[in-house]
Amino acid sequence: MRVANKNIVIGKLLLFLLCLVPALLLLWDALQQQLGANPVEALLHRSGDWSIRLLLITLAITPLRKLTARGWLLRYRRMLGLFAFFYALLHFTVYLWLDRGLSWMEISVDILERPYITLGFVAFLILLALAVTSTRGMMRRLGKHWSALHQWVYAAGLFGVIHFLWLVKADYREPGLYMAIFIILMLFRAGSFKKRLQRAFSSDALRKLSSILRCYTSENA
Amino acid sequence: MLIRKTSGIRSSEITSQSIFNQRREFLKSGIYAFAGLAMPDLALALADKPGKLKPIANLHPSKYRVDAEVTDYKWITTYNNFTEFGHGKSTPAKTARKFKTRPWTVEVDGECEKPGKIDIEEILSSFTQEERIYRFRCVEAWSMVVPWVGFPLGDLLKQFKPTSKAKYVVFETLHDPKRMPNQRYDGLDWPYREGLRMDEAMHPLTILSTGLYGEILPNQNGAPLRLVVPWKYGFKSIKSIVKISFSEKQPPTTWNGKAPDEYGFFANVNPKVDHPRWSQAKHRVLGGGIFSGREKTRMFNGYADEVASLYRGMNLKNNF
Ligand code: HEM
Numbered sequence: 001m002r003v004a005n006k007n008i009v010i011g012k013l014l015l016f017l018l019c020l021v022p023a024l025l026l027l028w029d030a031l032q033q034q035l036g037a038n039p040v041e042a043l044l045h046r047s048g049d050w051s052i053r054l055l056l057i058t059l060a061i062t063p064l065r066k067l068t069a070r071g072w073l074l075r076y077r078r079m080l081g082l083f084a085f086f087y088a089l090l091h092f093t094v095y096l097w098l099d100r101g102l103s104w105m106e107i108s109v110d111i112l113e114r115p116y117i118t119l120g121f122v123a124f125l126i127l128l129a130l131a132v133t134s135t136r137g138m139m140r141r142l143g144k145h146w147s148a149l150h151q152w153v154y155a156a157g158l159f160g161v162i163h164f165l166w167l168v169k170a171d172y173r174e175p176g177l178y179m180a181i182f183i184i185l186m187l188f189r190a191g192s193f194k195k196r197l198q199r200a201f202s203s204d205a206l207r208k209l210s211s212i213l214r215c216y217t218s219e220n221a
Numbered sequence: 222m223l224i225r226k227t228s229g230i231r232s233s234e235i236t237s238q239s240i241f242n243q244r245r246e247f248l249k250s251g252i253y254a255f256a257g258l259a260m261p262d263l264a265l266a267l268a269d270k271p272g273k274l275k276p277i278a279n280l281h282p283s284k285y286r287v288d289a290e291v292t293d294y295k296w297i298t299t300y301n302n303f304t305e306f307g308h309g310k311s312t313p314a315k316t317a318r319k320f321k322t323r324p325w326t327v328e329v330d331g332e333c334e335k336p337g338k339i340d341i342e343e344i345l346s347s348f349t350q351e352e353r354i355y356r357f358r359c360v361e362a363w364s365m366v367v368p369w370v371g372f373p374l375g376d377l378l379k380q381f382k383p384t385s386k387a388k389y390v391v392f393e394t395l396h397d398p399k400r401m402p403n404q405r406y407d408g409l410d411w412p413y414r415e416g417l418r419m420d421e422a423m424h425p426l427t428i429l430s431t432g433l434y435g436e437i438l439p440n441q442n443g444a445p446l447r448l449v450v451p452w453k454y455g456f457k458s459i460k461s462i463v464k465i466s467f468s469e470k471q472p473p474t475t476w477n478g479k480a481p482d483e484y485g486f487f488a489n490v491n492p493k494v495d496h497p498r499w500s501q502a503k504h505r506v507l508g509g510g511i512f513s514g515r516e517k518t519r520m521f522n523g524y525a526d527e528v529a530s531l532y533r534g535m536n537l538k539n540n541f
Contacts, residue, residue, distance in 0.1 A: 030511060036311060037296035037507040038363060101514040106500065114498055167498065169361075170408045170479070171308035 008075050015076055019083040022050045023090070040098045047094060049174075051087035052160045055127075056181050058084055059157050063188040078134055081153065085131040088124050116166035123159035126152045133212070141212060148205035157182055274436040277350050277370045285426065286354035287523070292365040294434050296508045301441045302359065303460055304409050305394065305401035316402055317440035322461075325445050331391070331466035334382035341445045345431055348372035352435070353428055353449070358490045358522045360454035362504045362515075369449055370432030375423040378465075383419070387467035390422040391415075392448060392459045401461075409475055415448065415459040416472040416486070420531055426451055426524060429462075452521040452528045454488040485541035489532070490522035494541045 026046055029035050035042040058080040065073040100107050110117045130150055132138070139146050161182050164175035271294045299314045306313035306320075325341040350370050358364045378390065396412035398404040404411045421427060430449045431438060438444035443460025450457050456476050466472075476484035483497055492502045503515035521528050532540075 033510070035511070037292075037300035038310070038505065039511045040505065041363075043511070098511060106502075109500070116498060170304060173308075 008072060012076065012079060015079055019054065019079070019086075022046065022087070040094065043094045044091060044099060047087050047091035048164070051084050051091055052157075052164060052178055054080055054084035054087060055153075055157050055160055056178060056185070059153065059182070059185050063185060066188075081127075082131055082134060085127040088127050092124055116163050119159040119166070120163040123156045123163060126156040126159070129209070130156070133209075138212070142208060145205045145208040148202060149209055154186070157185075271434055271436065274432075274439060276436050277345070277432045279350055280370060280435055281349055281351045283351035283353055286352075287356050287366055289356065289366045291354060291368050292506075292508045297365055297367055297433060298439045298441060300365075300507060302361075302455065303441055303443065305403055305411070305413065305461070306441065307403045308408070313441035314439075320400055320440040320444070322440065322445040325463075327446065327463055327465060329377075329381045329465045331468055332384045332387040333467045334384060336381065339377070339380075341431075344377070344429070344446065348376055350431060351428075353430075355426075355449065355451040356522050357449075357451065357455055357458075358504060358518065360456055360484065360488065360496060360501075362496075362499060362501060362518075363507055364504045364516075364522075365507050367449075368434055369428065369430045370435065371428035371430035371449060373425055374427045374429050374448065375425070377429060378422060378467075381467075383467045386469045388419055389468045389471055390417050390419060391464075391466040391468050391472040392417075392462050393464035393466075394459055395461050395463045410478060413459060413475045414472065415457055415474050416468070417450065417457075418471075418531075421450070421528075424528060424531065426527055452490055452524040454484075454490060456484065457488050487532075487537075487540050489537065489541070490518060491520060491537055491541065492518040493520075494538055 026043060030039065030043070033039075058077055061073050061077040061080065065071060096102060096107060100110070111121050112118070130153060133142060133146065133149060142149060161175060161178045165172065165179060168175055300310045301313040302310065303313040303317065306317040323341070326338045327341070327344070328336075328338050330336040349372055351372060353369045353371060355367055355369060356364060357367045374390075392415045394411075394413040395401065396404060398411075417427070428449050430443070430447050431445065433439075433442060438447065443458075446462050447460040448458045448462065471486060474486060477486050477488075490501075495501050501518055504518050505515050506513065519525070
């Protein structure tokens with residue numbers, strides 16, 4: 001099924017606004033002092049929740065596209081992924097600044113010694129790399145390595161879900177649901193999984209990435 | 222030292238007309254006969270009384286009051302870990318609304334000469350109800366300052382005449398999935414159980430609480446009767462108690478049983494012993510808003526002068 005470009009543009013605009021809603025609600029609640037007794041925790045949790053939700057929705061696009069034969073779905077995937085990153089960035093910022101008060105000693109101990117934070121951090125770094133390389137220009141420059149690099153999105157999803165599972169005290173329902181969704185999404189891809197794994201780890205792809213990142217940073221320096 | 226006899230009154234507490242009226246009322250009620258007590262003490266005891274639940278009759282001030290700003294009633298009653306009523310901090314305030322706490326009896330048995338039952342009304346009338354303003358530190362690294370109402374646990378325990386075999390006191394929360402909806406699901410091994418060593422239980426800081434902010438306990442805070450042990454992490458302060466037993470052996474307790482490496486039996490507040498998943502060196506004082514940072518956690522939650530002697534010679538890293 002083909003959808004006219006105009007519709008895609010409108011669709012993207014709507015999706016953009018929709019993805020902003022959780023952030024605007026957070027902002028609104030913060031300004032109204034409606035975040036409860038522990039507003040920092042509320043900000044941290046709600047941003048983390050939306051990051052993992054959007055990440056899973058992003059991962060669901062390909063299977064959905066195949067199931068429904070609606071090719072245009074793919075055109076929304078980048079925006080969804082970028083919003084997953086946006087909420088992760090918000091989450092990380094809240095953690096660094098409001099929660100830990102930019103106390104770098106504590107933060108580095110957390111990242112190095114607390115496995116659930118380590119995994120969250122790795123997931124964040126992956127999302128960062130993917131966001132940086134999400135532009136058309138980057139896609140062109142990375143060529144066939146682009147898709148290899150972007151296989152890492154599955155790792156980010158997995159680490160994000162485990163990060164959530166590990167931090168829970170007793171109520172595993174929400175992270176459990178996300179893990180179930182993640183596993184189902186992975187099963188859809190089981191056939192090509194091995195191939196993707198090989199591609200993601202091929203030293204060629206990693207080398208290419210480091211050279212691209214280097215030229216990217218020097219361009220922006 | 223944070224326990225002090227008198228504390229200065231904050232201007233926020235004397236400005237409001239309603240609080241002024243409460244003070245008048247209090248004066249009239251004649252309890253002010255308490256010699257040597259300065260007006261500010263009483264004002265603080267009754268400041269911002271929320272007026273939502275039944276006031277505690279015969280409320281007495283006490284010398285146990287931390288020198289810190291008391292957390293808003295709103296936060297104390299909407300941010301609760303009370304798993305019997307659901308996960309999530311704001312859930313208990315909603316799901317416990319209809320919880321009936323009358324009639325309510327507490328059974329006392331085990332290693333004692335006079336096992337028996339005691340009714341909540343008798344508890345309220347026969348023990349002197351004092352206001353105790355304590356710091357409350359959760360194992361999750363947040364804290365509040367709570368104006369509890371209660372009385373020393375030891376006063377109640379003595380009535381049942383524990384024998385020399387009584388080395389521990391064991392507490393149990395009500396187990397009734399019809400009234401405590403989340404008990405229908407697992408998550409924890411119901412009923413919730415906690416325990417104290419006998420000397421901890423008899424310590425004057427350890428209270429059974431019947432209220433807060435001068436009124437009976439809201440359901441979500443563990444009505445009608447809960448334990449408060451201010452130098453231990455909050456999960457030791459078991460809520461909605463129906464059973465107290467004297468035991469010779471250290472009892473199995475709920476969180477300790479669920480994750481022994483994360484929640485110790487003693488659970489003394491200790492900034493030097495981290496929870497495996499987070500640091501205990503600092504905590505967030507609730508009610509401070511978005512930009513309030515964390516504060517340093519003190520040994521025994523700041524009650525070291527009173528309780529450190531209970532643990533002399535003990536390795537607190539191993540016995541966390
Ligand atoms: C940058 C590194 C990260 C750090 C330092 C970090 C840290 C944290 C912390 C401290 C919490 C709260 C833990 C608690 O309350 O006990 C949390 C919760 C959470 N984080 Fe992260 N995180 C990171 C990255 C991520 C990423 C990339 C995602 C999603 C893909 C994510 C998703 C979540 C979720 C879903 C929660 C739970 C929210 C809830 O309980 O409702 N985090 N994180």
